[in-house]
Amino acid sequence: xxxxxxxxxxxxxxxxxxxxxxxxxxxxxxxxxxxxxxxxxxxxxxxxxxxxxxxxxxxxxxxxxxxxxxxxxxxxxxxxxxxxxxxxxxxxxxxxxxxxxxxxxxxxxxxxxxxxxxxxxxxxxxxxxxxxxxxxxxxxxxxxxxxxxxxxxxxxxxxxxxxxxxxxxxxxxxxxxxxx
Numbered sequence: 001x002x003x004x005x006x007x008x009x010x011x012x013x014x015x016x017x018x019x020x021x022x023x024x025x026x027x028x029x030x031x032x033x034x035x036x037x038x039x040x041x042x043x044x045x046x047x048x049x050x051x052x053x054x055x056x057x058x059x060x061x062x063x064x065x066x067x068x069x070x071x072x073x074x075x076x077x078x079x080x081x082x083x084x085x086x087x088x089x090x091x092x093x094x095x096x097x098x099x100x101x102x103x104x105x106x107x108x109x110x111x112x113x114x115x116x117x118x119x120x121x122x123x124x125x126x127x128x129x130x131x132x133x134x135x136x137x138x139x140x141x142x143x144x145x146x147x148x149x150x151x152x153x154x155x156x157x158x159x160x161x162x163x164x165x166x167x168x169x170x171x172x173x174x175x176x177x178x179x180x
Contacts (some may be wrong), residue, residue: 019058027061047139051108078110082141086176088130088150107133110149111163121156126155151172 021033025093028036037045079085087108097104101119105126108115116131116137130148138144148170156172165172 013163020046021045022058027064028056057145079146081143082109082111082113083137083143084146085173086145086148088148088156090120090126090155092152105129123153124158125156127158127161130161131164144168145170145173147173149175151175 013044018033019029022030024139025033025042031164034048041172060113066088066174087110088105090103090105093104094103097119099119099121101121103123105118105120106115107118107130116133118125118133120126120129145168148156148165151173152174162172
């Protein structure tokens with residue numbers, strides 16, 4: 001380890017404090033500091049007593065050592081066939097589109113993970129887009145939608161929307177708000 005200029009570390013109060021040296025030398029662990037002291041790698045490095053080895057836990061070091069594990073990748077789907085579960089959510093765009101749309105609604109088939117997106121000027125257009133989506137995919141797949149999962153957004157709770165789902169035997173499930 002190259003010799004470090006001791007002038008950087010000896011100024012100020014508590015220059016002999018091992019905790020201060022730990023911070024000033026880039027959060028070096030205590031064993032390394034003792035080795036630096038023993039091998040005289042840093043000029044005028046103070047002699048640390050054994051009582052100073054009882055350093056409090058360094059919060060910055062603890063935070064730096066925390067590992068953030070990724071979410072497990074799921075290959076298991078809730079549904080075993082297409083259109084058994086459709087996930088839907090309404091999103092807001094920061095900037096209006098050229099056509100004046102500020103929102104879009106997404107429909108995702110849980111089994112195939114295929115995504116359909118419809119752009120909207122108003123959130124109230126969700127029901128009409130659902131009707132168009134339903135007609136298209138049911139004709140294409142030859143099966144009916146069994147379940148619609150959405151967050152608790154008001155655009156999914158109009159009387160007309162609720163009645164339509166009941167009439168067509170489409171179960172309604174809810175996900176947590178603000179979680180796509």
